[in-house]
Amino acid sequence: MYNFLVVDDEKHIRDSVASIIKSINNDNVLQADNGATALRIMEQEQIDAVILDIRMPIIDGISFLKKMREYANSRDVAVAILSGYDEFEYARQVMSYGVIDYILKPFTRGDIMKIYYKIVRKLKNRNLLDKEIADLVQRSNEIKPLIKQRFFIDLIQNNITLTEFEKQRNFLNLSIKSQPIRVALVEIDTIESELLSQSDDNEIRLFKIMDIIQNIVSEWIYCDCFSISSNIVSVVWCPANIEKDLPYFIENIELLINEMAEIYKVILNVGIGETVKNPLNLKQSYDSAFNALKYKLLYGSGQIFDTYNLPDQREKAPLSFRTEEVIEKIWLNKPEEAIKSLSDYLDSIRSEPDKYHVLSIQLLLSKLLIDCLILLEKECDNLDSFIKKQGTNLLNMNFSNQSINQVEKFFTSLIRNICKEIMNNRNDSGKNAVFKAKQIILQKYNTPINVESIAKELHYSKNYFGQLFKAETGMFVNEYINLIRIQKAKELLASKKYYLYEIANLVGFEDQQYFTRVFKKIVGVSPSEYRV
Structure with missing residues (x-):
């Protein structure tokens, strides 16, 4: 059903039109005897169609049309004219206001029925168009996050022109502009976050945390956020003045880190990239932000790693860990x-x-x-x-x-x-015996041990144990003893605290010359050359 408004200063005409319309589909019909009354009704009611006389007291039909079209909620109202004046100038004026038909009085029932069906077709088409537009808007909103993510990927892969950038930016209603920007990568530490280490539904929790972070960041001025993985949000910061506004940006990040840690028990790491001149150079800032995140390996989680505040990595102490x-x-x-x-x-x-x-x-x-x-x-x-x-x-x-x-x-x-x-x-007895033999060698390599003494300690015959050891390791027992002794000798040579004859004795060689021959055979150089 539709709401019709019949506007005419002659009551019998209003009643006649209203009666015909109701007889067709029992639609709701309101009446007004002049344009002023009609306007008041339209302010109070949702009117779908108006059947209008031209000449009326107070406000005539043409003046009514002018004022009615000023109302936002009445621009789609279907209008038909009933007039006793067959003048071209009237027809020309009313048609400029979107009137769909102009019928002269006196009219017949058939004339009103034609107007009615013409109006209904227009209203149905309008509703269908409105529905299509609403569906299109809904589908657009549903895929907007995907379009937004694709837009960011194109930026960091340098696959977008300035013209396309401006077009996409406007469509997505982003803050990013063609001016200096910095990228910050907000990473959820999935291992150290208490919320994500005590539950089996981690994927759902992680998704929710990502949503919370993006909602918080979306409230920051000059910022756009993009989800780039299951636990990283990219924040593109494009302020009016980077140096002047930086403290506020850092403060927002610190508040985010603290809020997520205190309220949600989630640990965040944030890498901030270098400043680039415009969004088309965004990859440079993104890469440096990603590189900054690597410093959590040195400094731990739950911190901000600003590219410009990272330590100089050129001169560092050598690694001492073996x-x-x-x-x-x-x-x-x-x-x-x-x-x-x-x-x-x-x-x-x-x-x-x-x-x-x-x-x-x-x-x-x-x-x-x-x-x-x-x-x-x-x-x-x-x-x-x-x-x-x-x-x-x-x-x-x-x-x-x-x-x-x-x-x-x-x-x-x-x-x-x-x-x-x-x-x-090692539950296998043979492997266990070899394992025990290796332990004995590690403990007694600096003593006069050999295959016979080891076999005796393990309650094996010399020959059987030698075969067992060779089968498991691919080496003879004495070869393995010498290998361990030379490994220990290399450590002592590196310390530069001992003479060669002292090292030979410390690792179990009684003869320095024999030690030198064995060392060169295993290592490829003499002990003296190795020390240098």
């Missing part, structure tokens, strides 16, 4: 001692992070991981099975996106699991 120490303790099935050795070193980084180069630490951790996996493969020969059980692709492990606490937690778990795997594998 992964061999950890590997040896793992091999000896002393996981807690291995973990403590690594933790002590990580604590030294925490206490003086400025001394270390972040890339060097990444390489050291990668080496430690590789050494652990090599040991596991040698001892158990089931590396693939072990990796599958860990639920993590250890071969593609990337320490550049982890904090120092995440690294410690990762290696603590890995070391314990490797020790457990190795010990399970």
